Amino acid sequence: MEFKDYYQILSVPPDADAKAIKTAYRKLARKYHPDMNPDAGAEDKFKEVAEAYEVLKDTERRAEYDELRKYGGDPRSGSGFEPPPGWQSGGGGGGGFSSAGGRHFEGDFSDFFNSMFSGGGGESRSRRSGMRGQDAEIEMPIFLEESVTETTKLVEYLIPVIENGQMKEVKKSLKVKIPQGVQDGERIRLKGQGGSGHGDGENGDLYLHIRLVPHPLFDVEGHNLVVTVPLAPWEAALGTKVTVPTLSGKINLTIAPNSQAGQRLRIKGKGLATKSGRGDLFALLKVVMPPSASSKATELWQSLSEEADFDPRAQWGNE
Amino acid sequence: MTELVFSVSVEELCQCEEFSQQLIVEVVEHGIAHPMAGQEVVDWVFDTTSVHWLRKAVRLHSDLEIDWVAVAMVIELLQKNEALEKQNKHIEQQLKRFLEY
Numbered sequence: 001m002e003f004k005d006y007y008q009i010l011s012v013p014p015d016a017d018a019k020a021i022k023t024a025y026r027k028l029a030r031k032y033h034p035d036m037n038p039d040a041g042a043e044d045k046f047k048e049v050a051e052a053y054e055v056l057k058d059t060e061r062r063a064e065y066d067e068l069r070k071y072g073g074d075p076r077s078g079s080g081f082e083p084p085p086g087w088q089s090g091g092g093g094g095g096g097f098s099s100a101g102g103r104h105f106e107g108d109f110s111d112f113f114n115s116m117f118s119g120g121g122g123e124s125r126s127r128r129s130g131m132r133g134q135d136a137e138i139e140m141p142i143f144l145e146e147s148v149t150e151t152t153k154l155v156e157y158l159i160p161v162i163e164n165g166q167m168k169e170v171k172k173s174l175k176v177k178i179p180q181g182v183q184d185g186e187r188i189r190l191k192g193q194g195g196s197g198h199g200d201g202e203n204g205d206l207y208l209h210i211r212l213v214p215h216p217l218f219d220v221e222g223h224n225l226v227v228t229v230p231l232a233p234w235e236a237a238l239g240t241k242v243t244v245p246t247l248s249g250k251i252n253l254t255i256a257p258n259s260q261a262g263q264r265l266r267i268k269g270k271g272l273a274t275k276s277g278r279g280d281l282f283a284l285l286k287v288v289m290p291p292s293a294s295s296k297a298t299e300l301w302q303s304l305s306e307e308a309d310f311d312p313r314a315q316w317g318n319e
Numbered sequence: 320m321t322e323l324v325f326s327v328s329v330e331e332l333c334q335c336e337e338f339s340q341q342l343i344v345e346v347v348e349h350g351i352a353h354p355m356a357g358q359e360v361v362d363w364v365f366d367t368t369s370v371h372w373l374r375k376a377v378r379l380h381s382d383l384e385i386d387w388v389a390v391a392m393v394i395e396l397l398q399k400n401e402a403l404e405k406q407n408k409h410i411e412q413q414l415k416r417f418l419e420y
Contacts, residue, residue, distance in 0.1 A: 029383050035375045035397070050382065132335060137371075174321050185405075187367035189324040205335070207367065219413055228416040284413075288420050 004112045006052035006065065014066070018057065025053040051109050061117065068116060130200030134160060136193075140208040142182060144215050144225070145247055148273040150180050155208065161196045176208065181273040184212040184220065217245055223279030224271040226264075230288045231255065244283055246270040253283055261287040326355065327370045329363045338377065349391040351376045372398070 007014045010024040030036065032046040056062050138157045146153075155176050158169040174193060182188070187207050194204025212220055219226040229242060239257035243250050246267070253265065264282045271279025293301065332338050340360055346352050347363075352373040354363035365373065372394055380390045 026384065033379065033382055035379055036393075046382075135335065176321055176323065179323070185368070187371055189327065189367050190321050191324055193321060207371075214412070219409060219416070221409070226413065228413070230420065284417075286417055 002110075002112060003069075004048075004052070004110060005069075006056050009048050009052040010056065012056075014069075018059075021053065021056045025049060025057070029053075047108060048110075051113050054109070055113070055117070065116070131198045132201040133195030133197040133204035135204040135207065136195060137187070137207040137209055139211050140178070140188075141211050141213045142178060143213050144218060144220070144272065146178070147182055147212060148180060148247055148278075151178050152176070153178055155206075157206070159195050162198060178208075178210075181223075181275045182210045183223075183272075184210060186210040218247070218281075220272065221282075223274050225279065225281045226284050227281060228286050229253070229255075229283045230286050231259070233287055233289065236261070236285065236287045244281075246281055247272075255285070259285055261285055324367075326364045326366055328365075329354075329357070329361060332365070332370070332373070336374065336377070342377065343373070345387055346373050346376055349387045351387075351391050351394050 007016070010016075010021060010028065012020055012024045016024070028049045029046065032042045032049060034043040034046055037046075054061075055065050136157065136159055138155070140153065140155065142151070142153075153176050154173060156171065156173040159172050160167055161170050162168075172193070174190075176188075176190065178188070187209055190206040190208065192203040193206035197203050217227055225247070227244060227246075229244060231240070231242070235242075235255060236259045237257065239259070240255045242253050242255060244253045244267070247270070251267065251270070253267065255265075263285045265285070267281040267283060269278045270281035273279075290297075327335075329340060329343055332343060333340060343363070344360055347354065352365060352369040355366045355369070357363035375397070376390050376394050379385065379393055380387065385393070
């Protein structure tokens with residue numbers, strides 16, 4: 001077992017007073033709290049910091065830790081750390097203490113912490129009496145096409161379970177009927193599909209965090225969709241009919257003469273599903289130049305430029 | 320097939336999260352989460368997204384040892400940040416579609 005140098009974790013000297021420890025904890029907790037810092041590894045770092053503070057903020061527990069530190073906490077010793085024979089925590093142990101990170105991460109302290117402060121004082125609260133299993137949350141990617149009707153998805157996830165006193169992860173899979181009209185960011189609760197309860201405790205819940213998968217053609221704006229429609233300059237000038245893709249087949253769209261780039265045309269009822277109906281699809285017009293022009297085409301552009309009375313930079317003024 | 324639920328009652332929150340009713344009232348009074356139904360505290364029902372923020376608020380309150388006013392501010396900023404990130408991604412994507420050919 002690895003010895004944890006809680007002073008080093010909080011970056012304080014071993015003779016730091018309670019105020020310095022609190023300040024160091026708050027600074028690091030703000031930096032690494034998983035609700036504030038989405039980086040990989042931040043949560044583990046926060047747990048480490050919370051564990052160190054859990055021990056060092058409590059005078060009695062800190063004194064016990066200091067004793068242990070003298071006994072075998074020299075990191076230069078190279079070998080793993082073992083508590084002294086017959087070691088039993090005096091006042092700091094047992095489950096059920098309230099901690100800075102304890103409520104959230106209860107039972108999630110290191111082996112080192114558990115062997116120092118949980119042993120001998122009876123079983124932890126979770127094992128002593130029934131305790132509800134942990135809730136879990138997983139991302140659920142849904143294609144736009146799937147969101148417009150009820151769809152059945154196979155959900156596979158890892159869930160922590162305690163077997164013979166050891167925490168391990170078990171793969172679970174279940175089929176879920178996702179209702180039509182789910183929105184990006186929405187959370188769906190599946191009762192009892194989270195972590196297993198301990199003793200008489202109920203299972204936790206599973207939350208599916210809906211994520212609409214980015215589509216190669218459509219952008220999502222609430223319940224509406226936007227499709228960008230490229231037009232040749234003469235199509236925008238003269239008007240045309242274009243075939244526009246929707247989530248369910250294609251439709252013909254009439255482009256009026258003298259259409260502008262950036263103009264949005266509304267196609268009713270072809271957007272995403274809502275609980276009660278469908279949003280709209282917007283065709284966003286974009287004028288595209290041909291990559292190269294033949295000499296004949298250049299001539300035509302030339303005569304157009306001579307004919308057309310149009311200054312695209314009129315808004316700039318004359319300066 | 321598994322039963323889907325889109326809400327959590329106060330009673331369930333107290334049981335599942337070991338929150339006290341007083342704590343939930345505190346969170347609601349600071350505008351961090353809003354019940355979607357229920358007149359009396361015991362009848363309050365929250366949508367699952369509110370529960371996500373409610374939990375976050377309770378964790379920040381206890382882990383960072385900050386008061387509820389500060390927690391409410393942090394949550395509001397986190398929500399604004401999340402919305403702006405989403406909007407930014409959307410605008411970037413549209414711009415890309417508009418500029419590329």
